[in-house]
Amino acid sequence: MAGSGVVTVYGNGAITETAKQSPFSVKVGLAQMLRGGVIMDVVNAEQARIAEEAGACAVMALERVPADIRAQGGVARMSDPQLIKEIKQAVTIPVMAKARIGHFVEAQILEAIGIDYVDESEVLTPADDVNHINKHNFRIPFVCGCRNLGEALRRIREGAAMIRTKGEAGTGNIIEAVRHVRSVMGDIRVLRNMDDDEVFTFAKKIQSPYDLVMQTKQLGRLPVVHFAAGGVATPADAALMMQLGCDGVFVGSGVFKSGDPARRARAIVQAVTHYSDPEVLADVSCGLGEAMVGINLNDAKVERYANRSE
Amino acid sequence: MVVGVLALQGSFNEHIAALKRLGVKGIEIRKPEQLQNVTSLIIPGGESTTMAKLAEYHNLFPALREFVQMGKPVWGTCAGLIFLADKAIGQKTGGQELVGGLDCTVHRNFFGSQLQSFEAELSIPEMAAQEGGPPSFRGVFIRAPAILDVGPGVEVLAEIPVSFDKASCSDRASQDQEESTGSGKKVIVAVRQGNLLATAFHPELTADSRWHAYFLKMASETGEGALCCVSTSVEDPSFFQQAKNDLPIFQ
Numbered sequence: 259m260a261g262s263g264v265v266t267v268y269g270n271g272a273i274t275e276t277a278k279q280s281p282f283s284v285k286v287g288l289a290q291m292l293r294g295g296v297i298m299d300v301v302n303a304e305q306a307r308i309a310e311e312a313g314a315c316a317v318m319a320l321e322r323v324p325a326d327i328r329a330q331g332g333v334a335r336m337s338d339p340q341l342i343k344e345i346k347q348a349v350t351i352p353v354m355a356k357a358r359i360g361h362f363v364e365a366q367i368l369e370a371i372g373i374d375y376v377d378e379s380e381v382l383t384p385a386d387d388v389n390h391i392n393k394h395n396f397r398i399p400f401v402c403g404c405r406n407l408g409e410a411l412r413r414i415r416e417g418a419a420m421i422r423t424k425g426e427a428g429t430g431n432i433i434e435a436v437r438h439v440r441s442v443m444g445d446i447r448v449l450r451n452m453d454d455d456e457v458f459t460f461a462k463k464i465q466s467p468y469d470l471v472m473q474t475k476q477l478g479r480l481p482v483v484h485f486a487a488g489g490v491a492t493p494a495d496a497a498l499m500m501q502l503g504c505d506g507v508f509v510g511s512g513v514f515k516s517g518d519p520a521r522r523a524r525a526i527v528q529a530v531t532h533y534s535d536p537e538v539l540a541d542v543s544c545g546l547g548e549a550m551v552g553i554n555l556n557d558a559k560v561e562r563y564a565n566r567s568e
Numbered sequence: 569m570v571v572g573v574l575a576l577q578g579s580f581n582e583h584i585a586a587l588k589r590l591g592v593k594g595i596e597i598r599k600p601e602q603l604q605n606v607t608s609l610i611i612p613g614g615e616s617t618t619m620a621k622l623a624e625y626h627n628l629f630p631a632l633r634e635f636v637q638m639g640k641p642v643w644g645t646c647a648g649l650i651f652l653a654d655k656a657i658g659q660k661t662g663g664q665e666l667v668g669g670l671d672c673t674v675h676r677n678f679f680g681s682q683l684q685s686f687e688a689e690l691s692i693p694e695m696a697a698q699e700g701g702p703p704s705f706r707g708v709f710i711r712a713p714a715i716l717d718v719g720p721g722v723e724v725l726a727e728i729p730v731s732f733d734k735a736s737c738s739d740r741a742s743q744d745q746e747e748s749t750g751s752g753k754k755v756i757v758a759v760r761q762g763n764l765l766a767t768a769f770h771p772e773l774t775a776d777s778r779w780h781a782y783f784l785k786m787a788s789e790t791g792e793g794a795l796c797c798v799s800t801s802v803e804d805p806s807f808f809q810q811a812k813n814d815l816p817i818f819q
Contacts (some may be wrong), residue, residue: 287710294576294577313621349660350676398683500796
């Protein structure tokens with residue numbers, strides 16, 4: 259409609275209104291193809307190949323893994339497009355990359371390189387402390403982090419086609435991811451049992467659009483694919499997130515900051531597929547070498563990435 | 569009647585939901601021994617590389633090949649199509665293992681990256697003749713493969729025209745492929761060969777369940793008498809399935 263002088267009336271169909279050529283079904287579609295899979299952070303083509311060989315269903319191209327961003331500090335930005343292109347050349351699986359929160363030009367650049375998914379991530383230093391990217395304006399699909407149901411639905415309203423928990427990236431500590439997924443699932447259970455008349459106030463309370471809250475109530479789950487992220491370091495962590503109801507798992511620093519990345523990557527992939535089979539889990543958890551060094555989150559000095567956006 | 573759905577990775581939940589809409593139970597297959605409990609199988613969409621790796625870890629390929637060779641009905645969508653193909657190009661370095669059985673050549677990720685994913689109305693005369701409904705089907709293509717050529721015994725059920733730029737922007741398309749697809753040509757996106765059905769798009773992502781009905785007919789024609797062989801005890805009891813909630817279907 260741009261430029262034609264015609265004003266379209268807003269609100270004609272819940273969350274599906276989106277830029278031309280790339281309907282929401284196609285954006286969610288790729289996320290649905292990733293279900294039951296593991297998405298791994300990689301910093302070069304060689305790591306991307308290891309991830310692909312281990313059975314990752316996608317890779318996240320980064321300059322530094324979250325653990326290094328934590329250790330080194332400073333401003334974390336979108337990766338060099340050259341690096342992302344190299345990683346894209348090296349593998350056949352989908353490639354994702356991170357853009358700073360609210361930095362829609364980084365997202366435009368990522369779209370121009372032709373990657374498969376953009377992660378609007380709190381792990382990078384936010385570019386806008388109030389607004390997120392208007393993801394409806396893009397043909398490329400977005401994944402966004404959330405700590406609770408309200409945050410998830412706000413992101414979906416902005417056009418995110420996939421949701422992940424925020425967790426605490428780069429800590430190797432699963433506690434925050436568990437907290438966030440329990441919060442989302444718990445709120446959905448509360449919502450399920452709620453009288454329809456009470457949903458208006460509930461939507462106000464969690465600060466989310468009513469239509470999406472109602473849709474979530476009817477579905478009994480988030481209306482898009484929901485992955486776990488932030489602190490997954492072992493196959494058991496991954497299976498825990500799956501049993502809590504996630505559709506798949508992001509592993510950031512957990513693989514390539516461990517003693518034997520190839521082996522651990524493979525074990526986590528198997529753990530996600532066989533998440534409900536303790537025998538397989540026991541089997542794949544054996545002899546993986548050293549896990550990444552974790553960070554205790556009771557320490558107040560540890561920066562909370564999850565609190566960087568609402 | 570029950571249908572097995574290979575549940576290593578990908579859109580197996582969506583297939584099970586689509587089967588449920590038709591009143592058929594889909595059971596998740598993750599291990600070779602579980603294949604013995606079903607007479608037909610759906611290989612869902614997903615990342616074919618990942619699915620091949622997982623199948624390899626758990627030694628599923630011999631069982632899957634046997635399943636196909638016994639003439640049991642198998643339907644592959646997207647990644648499943650790649651699994652069933654005798655030959656696939658555009659694979660990762662080092663290639664990937666295939667089940668094979670379907671006499672065709674598949675280009676993995678023919679249409680390119682996610683930005684080239686699309687929806688299209690497909691003309692499906694044979695399907696519509698059998699299943700009724702409109703003569704077209706809304707196909708969702710997600711980083712989809714395409715069938716470049718088929719053997720003599722393969723029936724083509726749907727094709728899609730490709731413009732030249734689409735062929736050239738599929739990043740890994742080698743030059744020799746450019747020639748074979750050319751501009752203004754069509755590529756095949758749905759085929760049937762005996763009891764093997766394969767689609768490059770994802771009928772499990774749309775509300776139109778005619779492809780599932782079509783496959784169920786294939787399955788019931790061949791799998792007569794096998795209907796009662798699955799009792800509830802067959803399922804892994806540790807797999808506690810509380811009426812799983814499904815994602816909505818976006819129109």
